[in-house]
Structures are given as structure tokens and as C-alpha cells.
Amino acid sequence: MTLYTISADSHVTEPGECYLDIDPRFRDRAPRADTDDQMGAVIVIDEGRARIPYGMIAAAGRPAESIHPYNYVPWEELHPGGWDPVARLDEQDQDGVSVEILYPSVGMLLCNHPDVDYKKACFDAYNRWIAEFQSHAPERLIGLGQTALRSVEEGVEDLRRIKDLGLRGVMMPGFAGCHDEGDYDDPRWDPLWDAAADLELPLSFHILTNNDNLVTPPYRGPKMNSFLGIIRGCQDIIGTLIFGGVFERYPTLKVVCVEADAGWAPHWMYRADHAFDRHRNWLTARSMTRPPSEAFRENVYLTFQDDWVAFHVTGLLNHERLMWANDHPHSDATWPDSQRVLAEQTAELDPAVRDDIVWRNCARLYQLDAAPVS
Numbered sequence: 001m002t003l004y005t006i007s008a009d010s011h012v013t014e015p016g017e018c019y020l021d022i023d024p025r026f027r028d029r030a031p032r033a034d035t036d037d038q039m040g041a042v043i044v045i046d047e048g049r050a051r052i053p054y055g056m057i058a059a060a061g062r063p064a065e066s067i068h069p070y071n072y073v074p075w076e077e078l079h080p081g082g083w084d085p086v087a088r089l090d091e092q093d094q095d096g097v098s099v100e101i102l103y104p105s106v107g108m109l110l111c112n113h114p115d116v117d118y119k120k121a122c123f124d125a126y127n128r129w130i131a132e133f134q135s136h137a138p139e140r141l142i143g144l145g146q147t148a149l150r151s152v153e154e155g156v157e158d159l160r161r162i163k164d165l166g167l168r169g170v171m172m173p174g175f176a177g178c179h180d181e182g183d184y185d186d187p188r189w190d191p192l193w194d195a196a197a198d199l200e201l202p203l204s205f206h207i208l209t210n211n212d213n214l215v216t217p218p219y220r221g222p223k224m225n226s227f228l229g230i231i232r233g234c235q236d237i238i239g240t241l242i243f244g245g246v247f248e249r250y251p252t253l254k255v256v257c258v259e260a261d262a263g264w265a266p267h268w269m270y271r272a273d274h275a276f277d278r279h280r281n282w283l284t285a286r287s288m289t290r291p292p293s294e295a296f297r298e299n300v301y302l303t304f305q306d307d308w309v310a311f312h313v314t315g316l317l318n319h320e321r322l323m324w325a326n327d328h329p330h331s332d333a334t335w336p337d338s339q340r341v342l343a344e345q346t347a348e349l350d351p352a353v354r355d356d357i358v359w360r361n362c363a364r365l366y367q368l369d370a371a372p373v374s
Contacts, residue, residue: 185244
């Protein structure tokens with residue numbers, strides 16, 4: 001049986017042309033396509049500040065032994081659906097996926113760029129490009145915008161522009177560009193949360209957008225240990241919003257924790273409630289009137305791809321906030337085997353719960369006119 005599916009987290013791999021329509025002040029520094037002698041297809045950021053090996057980033061369907069930054073992969077061997085919307089529809093069909101919520105790839109790393117003016121210019125160019133990309137099949141290609149958050153006021157304006165472009169949500173930087181405004185729990189950010197709730201724009205926090213330079217060291221022990229710590233940044237953001245009372249003040253605000261798995265969530269909620277019950281007199285929690293788990297269950301959505309545990313703990317959390325994803329074309333993608341993976345991992349799940357997770361929750365969140373053909 002082929003399941004009707006919507007991927008809540010897929011990616012484009014931006015071509016160099018994505019950033020041609022950039023603020024002229026930053027044209028010489030705009031991300032551009034290049035071919036590296038060792039890595040092959042790359043995107044060069046800010047005149048060489050970083051080089052993104054697309055052969056490693058867009059490694060969906062490749063054998064594990066080929067996933068390495070210095071494995072030479074030419075442009076012609078990449079998934080063309082990363083930048084070609086017509087090819088993307090074909091890649092969706094190969095995976096048995098009907099609709100994808102589209103995140104950037106280059107834009108993820110740009111979230112960590114220290115120059116917020118450069119970041120702003122890149123994100124504005126990207127928003128225009130992804131709006132054009134999705135226009136080729138707006139019922140199947142669902143783009144999200146980006147904001148640099150140089151100020152609270154500008155962030156609010158960005159949300160309105162993103163909405164006007166027809167994009168369905170916003171990928172947020174893990175840390176706001178204007179650190180003078182405090183962290184996300186600071187009440188000075190309230191106008192942003194108010195605008196997101198009013199515009200019905202879900203705000204997404206994706207792994208690897210938390211500026212690793214702010215953590216020293218970013219991991220300890222063997223390098224493999226860093227992979228297991230990737231989800232921690234998203235957990236910290238969720239805790240900041242919940243314990244900071246953001247959802248108390250804006251109960252209709254929807255936040256998406258992206259690609260950080262979901263099987264850990266029941267224990268996190270249990271531990272958060274324990275801290276609140278036992279230690280709230282000295283571990284301050286601003287104006288919290290309900291247990292942290294209640295805010296988590298209602299306001300926080302979780303996307304995951306290959307997380308067998310998530311399907312087996314649905315009774316310990318709000319399954320209507322779980323959203324399956326294929327992560328295509330990134331290296332952790334289930335593409336082109338998503339249907340097989342889902343068949344194995346959802347075999348013992350109630351069909352109604354399964355369908356909520358693999359498509360219905362995502363359709364509701366982003367107000368998509370999507371449903372399987374009867």
C-alpha cells in the first residue's frame with residue numbers, strides 16, 4: 001500500500017542564480033556556484049568564507065561510504081530537483097511524496113554568519129527566489145521564508161513581506177541577529193510573536209542554525225559525538241520559549257522544531273514538569289501558570305524522518321504535533337525509500353494516528369488544500 005504523504009521538512013539546494021537579485025552592495029559577496037578541485041560542486045559563501053560541498057549536502061540515495069566532504073561530486077551528478085521545480089516534482093513522485101515543505105540549504109549556514117547586514121541581503125534574495133520556485137506547482141512545492149532579525153521591528157516587517165510573497169512559514173535563526181534585544185524569551189521580542197500568531201505563520205527552528213561559534217567547544221570526545229548533540233540547540237530554544245512564558249503570552253503561536261527527531265520529547269516534557277514542580281521557587285520561570293508539558297503539547301511541532309522511536313511513543317505526547325519528513329535531498333534523507341521506511345515503522349500504528357503524522361498534521365498547520373484521492 002502506498003501511503004499519502006507530505007514531507008514537513010525537505011530542502012532546495014540553492015543555485016548560484018538564487019542570489020543574483022541581491023542588494024547591489026553585497027553583489028560581489030553573494031553566494032555563488034563553483035567547482036572545487038577536491039569536492040566538486042560547491043557553493044562559495046562571502047568570497048570564500050565558507051565552501052559548501054553539495055555532493056555531501058545533497059547525498060540522498062547515495063551509499064554511506066560516499067558521504068564525505070572531500071568525495072568529488074560534479075554538478076551533473078546532483079539531484080536537479082534541488083533547483084529545478086519540474087525535476088523536483090519527478091523526484092517527489094519517485095519517493096511517493098505528494099507535497100513538500102521546502103527549507104533552504106545554503107540559508108541554514110547563513111543563519112550563522114556574523115554579518116547581519118550580509119545575512120539580511122542574502123535572505124531577501126532567497127525569499128524572492130523560493131517564491132518563484134514554488135509558483136511552478138504551488139499545491140506541491142511549499143516554500144518558507146527567512147529573516148535575519150536585525151531588529152524586532154524589521155523582523156515584524158519581514159514576516160509581513162514573507163506572507164505577501166505567498167510563503168507559508170518562516171525559518172528563524174537559532175540566535176537573533178540583534179543580540180542587544182536579548183534572547184527570544186525577552187519581552188522585547190513580543191511584537192514578533194504577536195505578528196507571527198496574527199499572520200498565522202508558523203516559525204521554524206532548524207538544526208544547525210544556532211551559531212556553533214557561541215559554544216566552546218561545540219562538542220567533546222570523538223567527532224561522531226557531535227552528531228548526537230545536533231538536536232540540543234533546538235531543545236534549548238524550546239526551553240527558552242516555554243520557561244520564558246512566550247506561549248503563555250501568545251497561546252496561538254506555533255513553533256516547529258525541525259529535523260531534531262521526536263522520540264526524546266516525552267522524557268523532555270517529564271523532566272521539564274519535574275523542574276517546574278520541584279524547583280520553580282529558585283529556578284525562575286516567568287509567569288508560568290501551567291506545566292511546561294502543556295505548552296509543549298499544544299504549541300510545539302516536531303519534524304523527523306528516520307525516527308522509529310517517535311512512532312512508538314505517540315501515546316506519551318500529542319501525536320497531532322508530530323510531522324514526518326523525508327529531508328530530501330540531504331544526507332539523512334529517506335529518499336527514495338520513504339514508502340518502505342514508513343511501512344516498516346508505522347506497521348503497528350493506528351491508521352488514523354499514522355495518517356495524522358505522515359500528512360494531516362502538516363496540512364493543517366500550513367493550511368494546505370491537500371488530501372489523498374479517494
